[in-house]
Amino acid sequence: MSGPIEQGAGRRAVVLLSGGLDSATTLAATVRSGWVCHALSFDYGQRHGVELQAAQRLAEKLGAREHRVLRLDLSVFGGSALTDPSIAVPETPAEGIPVTYVPARNTVFLSMALAWAETLGARDIFIGANAVDYSGYPDCRPDYLAAFEAMANLATAAGVAGERIRIRAPLVDLSKAAIVRLALECGVDPSATVSCYQADEQGSACGVCDSCRLRARGFVEAGVPDSTRYR
Amino acid sequence: MSGPIEQGAGRRAVVLLSGGLDSATTLAATVRSGWVCHALSFDYGQRHGVELQAAQRLAEKLGAREHRVLRLDLSVFGGSALTDPSIAVPETPAEGIPVTYVPARNTVFLSMALAWAETLGARDIFIGANAVDYSGYPDCRPDYLAAFEAMANLATAAGVAGERIRIRAPLVDLSKAAIVRLALECGVDPSATVSCYQADEQGSACGVCDSCRLRARGFVEAGVPDSTRYR
Numbered sequence: 001m002s003g004p005i006e007q008g009a010g011r012r013a014v015v016l017l018s019g020g021l022d023s024a025t026t027l028a029a030t031v032r033s034g035w036v037c038h039a040l041s042f043d044y045g046q047r048h049g050v051e052l053q054a055a056q057r058l059a060e061k062l063g064a065r066e067h068r069v070l071r072l073d074l075s076v077f078g079g080s081a082l083t084d085p086s087i088a089v090p091e092t093p094a095e096g097i098p099v100t101y102v103p104a105r106n107t108v109f110l111s112m113a114l115a116w117a118e119t120l121g122a123r124d125i126f127i128g129a130n131a132v133d134y135s136g137y138p139d140c141r142p143d144y145l146a147a148f149e150a151m152a153n154l155a156t157a158a159g160v161a162g163e164r165i166r167i168r169a170p171l172v173d174l175s176k177a178a179i180v181r182l183a184l185e186c187g188v189d190p191s192a193t194v195s196c197y198q199a200d201e202q203g204s205a206c207g208v209c210d211s212c213r214l215r216a217r218g219f220v221e222a223g224v225p226d227s228t229r230y231r
Numbered sequence: 232m233s234g235p236i237e238q239g240a241g242r243r244a245v246v247l248l249s250g251g252l253d254s255a256t257t258l259a260a261t262v263r264s265g266w267v268c269h270a271l272s273f274d275y276g277q278r279h280g281v282e283l284q285a286a287q288r289l290a291e292k293l294g295a296r297e298h299r300v301l302r303l304d305l306s307v308f309g310g311s312a313l314t315d316p317s318i319a320v321p322e323t324p325a326e327g328i329p330v331t332y333v334p335a336r337n338t339v340f341l342s343m344a345l346a347w348a349e350t351l352g353a354r355d356i357f358i359g360a361n362a363v364d365y366s367g368y369p370d371c372r373p374d375y376l377a378a379f380e381a382m383a384n385l386a387t388a389a390g391v392a393g394e395r396i397r398i399r400a401p402l403v404d405l406s407k408a409a410i411v412r413l414a415l416e417c418g419v420d421p422s423a424t425v426s427c428y429q430a431d432e433q434g435s436a437c438g439v440c441d442s443c444r445l446r447a448r449g450f451v452e453a454g455v456p457d458s459t460r461y462r
Contacts (some may be wrong), residue, residue, distance in 0.1 A: 147382035
């Protein structure tokens with residue numbers, strides 16, 4: 001599931017693209033490996049809507065074949081600081097699963113990616129999940145991703161026909177520093193990506209949320225100047 | 232996963248409700264077993280939108296605590312006779328997976344149910360999937376449902392905390408005749424449900440699509456008059 005990306009040789013893939021550094025790096029590395037990439041983003045009632053504008057620009061710049069934004073109002077379920085304006089985004093790290101966790105988010109996103117993959121005739125879905133320098137969300141871990149893949153192969157016409165569906169998370173085992181290096185190697189401009197949980201309307205980062213802290217530490221550890229725009 | 236429904240004893244459950252006979256029966260049987268039911272329907276670009284009106288009425292009549300309809304435009308992905316107006320609904324049964332299959336539909340629906348369950352603090356999700364008298368969709372089979380459940384327990388904060396998430400499909404092993412009998416036993420009025428893939432605006436059934444055929448045979452085999460409104 002991780003490690004170097006298998007050559008695509010012109011095969012189609014669906015790539016989840018949030019507009020953050022990890023998914024942008026995943027898209028760039030996947031395009032570079034010869035996959036024809038269909039990028040998928042979600043307008044899910046997130047606070048940081050500016051990341052969708054970043055996703056749109058990144059899809060074009062990094063060579064996605066097409067980019068679709070699916071509107072999906074997860075905020076009607078409430079329950080996360082990322083979609084519920086009444087819950088504050090914390091500025092200090094917490095124990096356990098943080099309030100920025102969006103219920104079942106990667107499951108919902110991967111399910112929609114699976115639906116699109118099936119209609120495209122694609123069997124490969126790329127996601128920028130990372131389980132090293134991450135916020136502790138359960139749905140970023142390798143055993144979760146493997147379980148989703150097993151389910152997907154029982155869920156779909158392609159899977160039933162023996163055409164193996166694969167959930168590929170090429171960044172899952174990488175440190176944030178390694179992701180920063182890979183991003184630069186693949187031509188991703190980090191300043192064009194938005195990772196902050198509470199970016200402002202210009203996409204400038206707060207510098208204090210969990211996502212900002214992890215990202216900033218990645219630049220330091222990679223020994224690379226941090227081009228992120230902070231406010 | 233199947234068999235008699237465990238007593239809910241006031242526990243919350245999310246119940247997928249399409250407006251068809253199977254999901255209405257699932258809801259009625261779940262309410263009867265003492266669960267507090269939160270019914271969830273999807274407006275997913277389906278041809279047979281009249282089923283959503285039926286779902287609304289059924290949720291109220293059968294005693295759901297609340298009913299939410301989530302808009303989700305799966306038709307942007309195309310690929311099914313149920314969402315793509317350019318693909319005809321077949322009037323004779325076909326071999327293999329039919330064109331009425333909506334890509335990854337149950338995976339998408341269960342994922343959204345999982346998101347809602349997490350915010351509600353519910354651990355049980357009920358679905359009217361059936362793998363006996365069914366159309367051959369891969370995502371109705373018990374091994375698929377078990378794989379989804381395994382994934383859900385790795386995906387969620389509740390699962391990680393050891394609070395087991397369960398996907399319950401009480402109709403999965405029942406014949407359509409047994410479902411018809413259970414529906415009547417639980418107070419479901421079959422004429423208030425819409426199973427037809429191409430029901431008209433009044434909810435009247437075509438009588439010839441796969442779903443109508445399976446349902447009509449259920450009434451015959453149950454020895455019960457078919458109260459379905461045909462056009």
